[in-house]
Amino acid sequence: MLCFTACGSAQKDDETEYNESAIEQTTEFMIQYCTNADEAMRKEFRNMKELKLDFQLMQSGIPITAESFLGALNAWEAAEEECGEYKSHGDFTSEITNEGYKLSANAKFADREATISFIFDDKSYMESMTVDAKYSMGEILAKAGMNTVLGMGTVFVVLIFISFLISQFKVIPALFGSKKKEEPASAPVVSGPSSVLETVETQETDDTELIAVIAAAIAAAREEAGMDEACAGGFFVRSIRRRPANKWKA
Incomplete structure (x- = not known):
């Protein structure tokens, strides 16, 4: 058909x-x-x-x-x-x-x-x-060559521009005003149990004479109370701690 x-x-x-x-x-x-x-x-x-x-x-x-x-x-x-x-x-x-x-x-x-x-x-x-x-x-070949050069040149220029953009990815955020990284602040010193113990131990080493006096007073009080020498000789004062203030009111 x-x-x-x-x-x-x-x-x-x-x-x-x-x-x-x-x-x-x-x-x-x-x-x-x-x-x-x-x-x-x-x-x-x-x-x-x-x-x-x-x-x-x-x-x-x-x-x-x-x-x-x-x-x-x-x-x-x-x-x-x-x-x-x-x-x-x-x-x-x-x-x-x-x-x-x-x-x-x-x-x-x-x-x-x-x-x-x-x-x-x-x-x-x-x-x-x-x-x-x-x-x-000759004119046809010249135009064809010019078109080829323009086409390939445009492609290469675009590729170079894209490569440049990719290489600047690390710099672009800084250009848009990204915040600078702040230096970490030094941590405040917190007084914990370890610092208290160190203070107490320091005080204990500095109060040697006071320990001797208190130990002698306790020994004399035990003798007056009629305790034997074995019990008195088995008593030793190893440390002295400050008693917290009494918060009870009369």
């Missing part, structure tokens, strides 16, 4: 009758108009409403729509910027393609040559106009 459809569309294109005289008239009109139109006229047509422009083109008898007309103006303006001022063109050659009836001719501009192409539909209305500049092999 696809083969039959393709054959049917091809037969339809072959049977389509194009108004060649109207097509040639349209192509010549567009080339002459685009060549002679100045910037003010092009701006006026661009600012004109599409319906009004369609009406003026219909009155002129040129089979072209407003959209195709403005597209042709833009294509010709871009061609003049790229190829220079228009000089002349050769004979047109015609062919029927899938897009429609195509006319093309070689044209000479001030800086380089180009190919002007027109496409018409089955009603002989112009659909588009293109101007393709011709470049030499």
Whole structure:
């Protein structure tokens, strides 16, 4: 079925009758108009409403729509910027393609040559106009090399930038005002049981004479109470501790 459809569309294109005289008239009109139109006229047509422009083109008898007309103006303006001022063109050659009836001719501009192409539909209305500049092999290779250099250069620049960012990950927090690490404060000295014992032991070593006196007084009191010498001799004073103050009130 696809083969039959393709054959049917091809037969339809072959049977389509194009108004060649109207097509040639349209192509010549567009080339002459685009060549002679100045910037003010092009701006006026661009600012004109599409319906009004369609009406003026219909009155002129040129089979072209407003959209195709403005597209042709833009294509010709871009061609003049790229190829220079228009000089002349050769004979047109015609062919029927899938897009429609195509006319093309070689044209000479001030800086380089180009190919002007027109496409018409089955009603002989112009659909588009293109101007393709011709470049030499050296210019093509130069452009290809320039594109390659720009592409690879952009990639390497981006990679270098990413590597630089990664290497600065340790510095970035400091740039955003991260707090400096405070030095740990020295721990306060807390007086615990060990310090109390050390104080008591120091006091005990310093009170040797007081211990001797108290021991002698206790021994004398035991003798007066009638304790034997064995019990008295078995008593030794090893340490003296201060008794806490009495908190009871009379």
